[in-house]
Amino acid sequence: MGESFGKSFTVVEATGDDGETQVWLAVAKPSQALTLVLSAVPEGWTAEVLSVGLTPKQQRMFEELNLEPGDVHRLDKA
Template sequence: MDTPVTVPAPACSKIRLGSLARNNPPRHRFTVMQPATEIHLVRVTTDDGEVQIWLAATSREEAVDRVLEEIPEGWAVSLIQRQLATEHIPALNMAAGEVRRHLVS
């Protein structure tokens, strides 16, 4: 699950602040994404027969359902049995829960 983190504004700001703002410095909020620990490969076949590979940084049980949420209705999906090697996961730079089409370069 995403963990919200609050970080104080930089101290080097050149903006003059009123007394209220000086006592309550602005805070920037951002979400820290947890890196994926497992990624599953899902084969997608479009209506015109094109085969795509999608990556799901989810549990194996959730992978097909999460890809189905992202693609048009009527496309076929199947979980690829081959496991992605653990050492390749960091190179994909995916956050836990992320789903995306794999584009071969």
């Protein structure tokens, strides 16, 4: 049986070879979130978990995305 992804949000920053960065949200444990995000970005990119605390407002906003465990979502710049 596979390992559970968990139900918590993990924020990941991905960086391309050209220095471009993207911030992603994953519904997974940190180690799993890295793998999931690296699968979603172009080959050769790197990723690291950001140690950020979510405010209650952010938590509600992310919950409204209706992501399932194992899902990732790119956060666009505002």
